[in-house]
Amino acid sequence: ENEVPSEDALILQLHLAKGHEKFTEMLKSQQQIIVDLQQKLAEQQHVLVSQQREILEQQRKMYEQMDLIKVQYGMLFDTVKQMSFQSLQEDIQNYFESHLHGLQNQVRNHLQKSYSVQKVEVDAKVINAGESLLDCGLCESDEFCNFQKTPSQCEKCTLCPAGFFQMAECSANSDRICQDRDECTESPSICGERIKCLNTPGFYTCKKRVTSLRVKGCFQLIVIILHKCDEHVKSKAEMECLFWAEEGRRGCDVTYEFQMLRVGVVSQAARKGGFRCLGIAEKDAALGMCGEEYFFNKEMQECQACLKCEDGMVAVPCSAVSDTVCSAASENKLSESWAADIVLPPVKSGISQVYSGLNLKIKGKLPCDILSTEESSLVFRQHGLLWTDLNFAVKHNCRNFLQLSLKLNGSEEDYELSGVRIEQPEGKYFQSTSLSSAAEVEPSQTLSVYLRSPNQFCNQSKDLNIYDLNTPLSLFWLSHDTGAVALSAQMSTAMHYQTNYRPTFKIISVSDPYMLSLSHDGRAIKFTETGVVKFVFHQALYSMGHTCVREGFSLISYINRNGTNREVMNVFKSGVNYRDTSISASWATKVGAGDLVSFEILSPAQCNVRYFGDSSGISMFSLIWIPSAVSSAVSATVSVTGLPTGAVRNKLLDFTQVSSNEKQIQLVSSGQLAQKYFIFTEKGVASIAFNLKLIHSCNVLKVTLNQLTMDHMQPTAVAQQIGGQMPEGSLWTSVSLRASFEVHNGTLVSVSLDCVRGRINQITHEHGTSISILWISS
Numbered sequence: 001e002n003e004v005p006s007e008d009a010l011i012l013q014l015h016l017a018k019g020h021e022k023f024t025e026m027l028k029s030q031q032q033i034i035v036d037l038q039q040k041l042a043e044q045q046h047v048l049v050s051q052q053r054e055i056l057e058q059q060r061k062m063y064e065q066m067d068l069i070k071v072q073y074g075m076l077f078d079t080v081k082q083m084s085f086q087s088l089q090e091d092i093q094n095y096f097e098s099h100l101h102g103l104q105n106q107v108r109n110h111l112q113k114s115y116s117v118q119k120v121e122v123d124a125k126v127i128n129a130g131e132s133l134l135d136c137g138l139c140e141s142d143e144f145c146n147f148q149k150t151p152s153q154c155e156k157c158t159l160c161p162a163g164f165f166q167m168a169e170c171s172a173n174s175d176r177i178c179q180d181r182d183e184c185t186e187s188p189s190i191c192g193e194r195i196k197c198l199n200t201p202g203f204y205t206c207k208k209r210v211t212s213l214r215v216k217g218c219f220q221l222i223v224i225i226l227h228k229c230d231e232h233v234k235s236k237a238e239m240e241c242l243f244w245a246e247e248g249r250r251g252c253d254v255t256y257e258f259q260m261l262r263v264g265v266v267s268q269a270a271r272k273g274g275f276r277c278l279g280i281a282e283k284d285a286a287l288g289m290c291g292e293e294y295f296f297n298k299e300m301q302e303c304q305a306c307l308k309c310e311d312g313m314v315a316v317p318c319s320a321v322s323d324t325v326c327s328a329a330s331e332n333k334l335s336e337s338w339a340a341d342i343v344l345p346p347v348k349s350g351i352s353q354v355y356s357g358l359n360l361k362i363k364g365k366l367p368c369d370i371l372s373t374e375e376s377s378l379v380f381r382q383h384g385l386l387w388t389d390l391n392f393a394v395k396h397n398c399r400n401f402l403q404l405s406l407k408l409n410g411s412e413e414d415y416e417l418s419g420v421r422i423e424q425p426e427g428k429y430f431q432s433t434s435l436s437s438a439a440e441v442e443p444s445q446t447l448s449v450y451l452r453s454p455n456q457f458c459n460q461s462k463d464l465n466i467y468d469l470n471t472p473l474s475l476f477w478l479s480h481d482t483g484a485v486a487l488s489a490q491m492s493t494a495m496h497y498q499t500n501y502r503p504t505f506k507i508i509s510v511s512d513p514y515m516l517s518l519s520h521d522g523r524a525i526k527f528t529e530t531g532v533v534k535f536v537f538h539q540a541l542y543s544m545g546h547t548c549v550r551e552g553f554s555l556i557s558y559i560n561r562n563g564t565n566r567e568v569m570n571v572f573k574s575g576v577n578y579r580d581t582s583i584s585a586s587w588a589t590k591v592g593a594g595d596l597v598s599f600e601i602l603s604p605a606q607c608n609v610r611y612f613g614d615s616s617g618i619s620m621f622s623l624i625w626i627p628s629a630v631s632s633a634v635s636a637t638v639s640v641t642g643l644p645t646g647a648v649r650n651k652l653l654d655f656t657q658v659s660s661n662e663k664q665i666q667l668v669s670s671g672q673l674a675q676k677y678f679i680f681t682e683k684g685v686a687s688i689a690f691n692l693k694l695i696h697s698c699n700v701l702k703v704t705l706n707q708l709t710m711d712h713m714q715p716t717a718v719a720q721q722i723g724g725q726m727p728e729g730s731l732w733t734s735v736s737l738r739a740s741f742e743v744h745n746g747t748l749v750s751v752s753l754d755c756v757r758g759r760i761n762q763i764t765h766e767h768g769t770s771i772s773i774l775w776i777s778s
Helices: 007-082 085-115 236-247 268-273 546-551
Strands: 143-146 153-156 164-168 177-180 195-200 203-209 213-215 218-220 294-297 302-305 313-316 325-327 335-343 361-364 371-373 378-380 384-396 402-409 414-422 431-441 446-452 464-466 473-478 485-491 495-497 505-510 516-518 524-527 531-544 553-561 564-573 579-591 596-602 608-611 620-627 631-638 655-657 665-667 678-680 684-696 700-708 716-723 733-743 748-756 760-763 770-777
Touching: 335 684, 335 733, 361 371, 384 402, 384 414, 384 446, 384 716, 384 733, 402 431, 414 431, 414 531, 414 620, 431 485, 431 531, 431 579, 431 620, 431 716, 431 733, 473 733, 485 516, 505 516, 524 620, 531 553, 531 596, 531 631, 553 579, 564 579, 564 684, 564 733, 564 770, 579 631, 579 684, 579 733, 579 770, 631 665, 684 700, 684 748, 700 733, 716 733
Parallel strands: none
Antiparallel strands: 143 153, 164 177, 195 203, 213 218, 294 302, 313 325, 335 361, 335 473, 371 378, 378 446, 384 431, 384 464, 384 473, 402 414, 402 446, 414 579, 485 505, 485 620, 495 608, 516 524, 524 596, 531 579, 531 608, 531 620, 553 564, 553 596, 631 655, 631 770, 665 678, 678 748, 684 733, 684 760, 684 770, 700 716, 700 748
């Protein structure tokens, strides 16, 4: 049987069909709305893209304007530099002299007219108006006319006594003007550490307060200055208190003072004479109550000055109860060199952090008269000037930079001579750096190599791997008899730059301020006399931007002579992005009287750089100036012909000399060794700085300084430096090598390259690859 749908089912089916039609129409309308919205969104995206293109175009124009402004600024700066400051000074001086001469004539005429018709009282004395007040007749060259006398008369010019300096020269009408010299301000460390210096007319006073000591129940406070002390004991009762304390009596809490007034500079005879302090026993003197540079003489029962070994070496330093023991100098040497290896100290426990810092162990190769080696430092035996070079290569996983420093420890304070920052690498490969410094040293001072990390999670055993270089540490020492001068300066402030940077210096120490001084703007060092200079420049920085990595930085040194800059050195450094690093360069060159040496760091466009300047040693400049009579220097660039490329294994570099010829150093010009070896014709000390800029794919690039002598027919390695893989994204990379060593007549030196597992693609021959050689007579 067929079932016929009911009427209700038909009605329901009809409603469902109509509902489906309405739903379909609503869905179509919603789809149309979505299409309209998508079209509007596409239009807005097109407008946004157009606006972004306009912004990029405006940025491009802004950078072009910045480059134009930079060029205009450079032209303006060059124009200002070419202006003769000396001529301007002479014009001002002539202007004031002419006006001063006219003013003196006016005063003379006015006084003569005024005093010719009346009498005046001068210094409570009556003089005649007709007398000539401004004329004493002819005075001697060391005399002046005193107008305060009646009549005026010639008197001897005053001589500035000791402790005063001359403010104005004696002239025909005025006496010499002398001013008290403030020794405390001129030499802040003249009294030693933690000693107060008080300036007095012509002299100064030093006061030192020693910490309180409890002696068997009696509290004693001692104030030491530097001369007699038995005359200044405050009372007999206080001395008795001290004796009671030694006998074991209690209940006494009294203070007494010893005072010794230092007047001027203590003579050697006075220092040897010593002084006697009542109530001081030998056990008290062992605690250092005699003061610095004094010891307690048991036989004489008094404090005496420590012996100064002026000509010889310090065999045993002075202590609280024993005098200095001097040993005679072996010979009167002008210079001496020394070399050593550097290794990490052994890990004492399972975890050894680099965060707090550690001293690297120094292993000397040969004995030396000027110094001795301890486990982690060098102890100097003689006065002199010191130049230190350190080649260092490390592979580290620390999450921040490593800081490598040369630290000088003295009797007054410890400070870092110089330092460099080794950036956090993007991969696991060796990084190399070279560190140098110049300083004036004294007996008993120590030098150490210090390594630390700002990251407390940098572990010595897990995160550090130091490459075993050949003789990484070398130095040369100069006697004061050479007439050499040492200078150290730091960068004055920390600055942000997007363009090129010219540092400003602040001198920390200089052994002879007459020979070396700052320019008027603080951006250059000025030389008073002709000579040879060896310098090093370290600058710490933090850079941001991918162009920093790709293009890197260039450090240029200029010698300014008569207003004209001459480039003497150009060193390249690979850049970093959001990292700390350092750029460093060392060089030797000849300078003339009045020459200026200055520096400039070139950074790429759109690279934001912060340059650090402080007293921590990371941004330092130091140099040694040496008279030409005992030194010479030559410089050369790598030759454009015969540049090694491809798979390079122990190949010597060819050089082209760019400086003038010197008698003591010559580039071999003929034979099999031509253009590859430098030959020395006199005995002495050589100091070499080599900079290399290249593109390579080597796993390790070895740079070796070779020496060839008459005794050894085969070359031997003097020093070595390596370069790791090229930083990712960098167009160029660089390697530097520095070393000091002894040479003889006929000694030859060369530089060789060795590429391990890779190839050398290109070496620049114009800027970035060069060598400088300093020779000093022994």
